[in-house]
Amino acid sequence: MSDLTERIQLTREHRDLILKYGYVSGRLEASLRRWPKDQLLRRVGMTRVELHLLIGDLSHSCVKGKAGSDVEAVADLCDHLEYAQRTGDGDLDILW
Known part of the structure; x- marks a missing residue:
């Protein structure tokens, strides 16, 4: 099995969106x-392939209208995942 090289910080809402549309x-x-x-919040490990496929699945749900009223939240999640894929930084920029 490939190494879980991608460490992505997710919110509970992200988790729900991934399970629903991913x-x-x-x-x-x-x-x-x-x-x-x-x-x-939780940091989730995944392979580069899993991350790539997840971004594609979520983007497809947005483009094809399958995300419905969640489209903005799914698009924001895609942005976060794409940034993590591009830079290797999977941390969320959340001010508490």
Whole structure:
């Protein structure tokens, strides 16, 4: 199995959007479903291929209108994932 080289920080909302529109399976799906209910942020490991496919799935959902009222949130998630893919920085820029 490929190394989990991509470490992406996600919110609980991101997790829900990925499970709803991202066609994930296997190890990545199991990791997202194990997310503790009281945890707002989590860093998720994935392979470069998983990240690439996830971005494609989410973008497809936006372009084809499958994201419905979630389209802006899914587009923002795509931006975050694409930035992480391009720069290697998977951290969210959140001010608490």
